Structure formats: C-alpha cells, structure tokens
Amino acid sequence: MTAEEEHAKNAEQGHDRTAAPDPALLQRWNATLRAARAGREGADPTPYGRNLLTRWAEPQRRYHTVDHLRAVLDRIDELADQGGEGGELELVRLAAWFHDAVYRPDRSENEERSAVLAEKALTEAGLTPHEVAEVARLVRLTITHDPAPGDLNGETLCDADLAILATGPDTYGGYVAAVREEYGFVPDDAFREGRAAVLRQLLDLPRLFRTPYGAAAWEERARENLERELAALTDTSGTPSPDVEP
Numbered sequence: 526m527t528a529e530e531e532h533a534k535n536a537e538q539g540h541d542r543t544a545a546p547d548p549a550l551l552q553r554w555n556a557t558l559r560a561a562r563a564g565r566e567g568a569d570p571t572p573y574g575r576n577l578l579t580r581w582a583e584p585q586r587r588y589h590t591v592d593h594l595r596a597v598l599d600r601i602d603e604l605a606d607q608g609g610e611g612g613e614l615e616l617v618r619l620a621a622w623f624h625d626a627v628y629r630p631d632r633s634e635n636e637e638r639s640a641v642l643a644e645k646a647l648t649e650a651g652l653t654p655h656e657v658a659e660v661a662r663l664v665r666l667t668i669t670h671d672p673a674p675g676d677l678n679g680e681t682l683c684d685a686d687l688a689i690l691a692t693g694p695d696t697y698g699g700y701v702a703a704v705r706e707e708y709g710f711v712p713d714d715a716f717r718e719g720r721a722a723v724l725r726q727l728l729d730l731p732r733l734f735r736t737p738y739g740a741a742a743w744e745e746r747a748r749e750n751l752e753r754e755l756a757a758l759t760d761t762s763g764t765p766s767p768d769v770e771p
Contacts, residue, residue, distance in 0.1 A: 546578035550595060554578075554622060558650060561615040567651020576646070580626045588703035589625045593689075597621045600685035607738045616656055617681050619647065620663035624686065630707045640664040670727075670771070672735055684739035687771065690727075690750055691734075691743035697750045704771075717758045723771060724755040 554574035558567075581591045598621055605614055620643070627638040640661040647657045663682050666672055670687055672679030689700050708716055727733060733747050734740045 546575055546582075547591065550578060550591065551575065553598065557615055557618045557622070561619055561656060562651050565651055568649055570650065573646050573650055577622055577626055580628075583628070585630065585707070586628060587706035588700060589628045589707070593625070594622065596689065597624075597682075597685045600688040601681060604681050604684060604736055604738055607742075613659065613678055614681070616659050617663065617678050617685075619643070620660045620678075620682050621685065623660065624664045624667045624682070631710060636665055636668045670733075671730065674735075680735035680739075684734045684736050684743070687727075687733055687747070688739070688743055690747035690771070692746075692750075694750075697754075701754060721755060721758045724751050724758075727751055727771065728755070 551571065551574045554577065555570040558570040558573070578591065581589075581594050598618060601614065601618055601621060623639050623643040623646075625635065625639060626642055628635050643664055644657055644661045647660055648654075652660070659678065663678055666679050666683060667686055670683040672683055690697070692700070704720075705716065708719075711719070728748065728751050732740060732744065734744050
C-alpha cells in the first residue's frame with residue numbers, strides 16, 4: 526500500500542479530520558522535501574504532506590498535534606539560526622515531520638511505526654537510500670533522546686523535540702495537562718507512577734540538550750520544570766505502566 530493509498534484508507538475510516546490542512550505548513554513540507562531531493566526528480570510532495578497533516582490532527586492527540594509539529598520545526602530553525610549546528614538540516618526537518626506521525630498513546634511501538642512510514646513514503650518520494658535511512662534513524666532516536674556525541678543531526682532533532690521542557694510555567698503546565706489528557710484511559714495512580722519514571726529518566730541524563738545553543742538557552746529551565754513536576758507527584762516509585770512519553 527502506498528502512502529497515498531494509506532491516507533485514503535484512513536479517511537474512509539473516519540480519521541481524516543482536516544479537509545483543509547494548514548497551507549503554510551503544507552508549503553513548508555513541500556519546500557523541505559524538494560530541498561532534500563536537491564533538484565532530483567520525484568513525486569509531487571503535496572499528497573505526502575496532506576497525509577502527514579491528517580495524521581497529526583487525529584482525535585486521540587492532545588499534545589502530539591500539529592502545534593507540536595510546528596513547534597519542533599520552529600526550534601530546528603532556531604537552532605540553525607542561533608547555533609549554526611550544522612548537520613543535514615533538511616533530513617532533520619523531514620524526521621521532525623515523521624517522528625510522531627504514528628501516535629497512539631495506548632501503544633509502545635509508535636516511533637518504530639513512524640520510522641517505517643518514513644522509509645516507505647520517502648522512498649516513493651524520491652530520496653536516496655542513505656537519506657531515507659538517516660531520516661528513519663532519527664525518528665527512532667526519539668525513543669531515547671540520547672544521541673551519540675558528534676551526532677549533529679540527532680542532537681538537533683532531539684533538542685528541538687525536548688524544547689517544550691524549557692518553556693515558561695504556563696506553557697509547561699499546558700503541556701503537562703495535554704499529556705495527561707492523551708493518557709486519559711490510564712488510572713491516576715498508574716499515570717503518576719509512569720510519568721514520574723519518565724521524568725527521572727530525563728533528569729538522569731548528563732545533559733538534556735546536546736547542542737551548544739540548547740544547553741545554554743534551555744537546560745537550566747528544563748531541569749527546573751522537570752524537578753518541580755516530579756516533586757508534585759505523590760506516587761514516585763516503581764516502573765511506568767504504560768509508558769508515558771515526553
């Protein structure tokens with residue numbers, strides 16, 4: 526099944542909530558895919574962009590929405606503009622588009638399924654095997670947000686994805702509330718236990734942000750937010766069940 530066929534199937538099943546995807550974001554996708562192809566011929570980017578924007582607008586999402594996608598893309602641009610991080614920025618941007626393209630909070634294989642979707646769609650769309658493999662690798666890296674030293678692409682994507690942790694109290698509080706809504710099917714005690722485990726995992730990282738700019742601009746506030754949220758949880762023992770993603 527091609528990406529376009531899968532999109533049509535989703536629409537038939539009632540998953541298509543957006544008859545008119547954000548034209549600015551769709552244009553952004555088209556420009557990114559064309560830039561990644563570097564002048565090579567390939568399929569029309571628009572159907573793939575519409576497919577992705579439909580996915581990002583699915584009804585089970587509260588935090589992992591089009592707004593999150595837009596924020597990650599903006600943070601990638603910020604890192605490129607302020608930090609000059611280097612790497613293959615168009616591939617990083619494509620990975621941002623795919624990193625939560627498959628998202629069901631009651632499942633643990635979202636990143637893997639998103640990576641497989643990227644492999645299928647980007648191969649159809651005309652990227653080289655190296656480019657496809659790199660985008661898929663980056664999507665899978667968002668499972669741990671722990672890129673190896675010197676992995677410029679991975680550092681940029683992971684920092685952009687975690688930048689929500691370094692926002693002001695109101696925005697951070699809205700993020701926490703939205704994550705809880707996504708896991709509304711989980712009883713309070715189990716959610717608090719799982720969320721606390723995720724917060725500890727993040728706080729145990731030597732650095733949350735790996736790029737020079739991210740470390741300087743976002744690290745301190747992010748740790749303050751995480752520590753404050755963790756302190757507010759009354760049940761902070763055990764292992765997460767189910768996983769509660771950042």
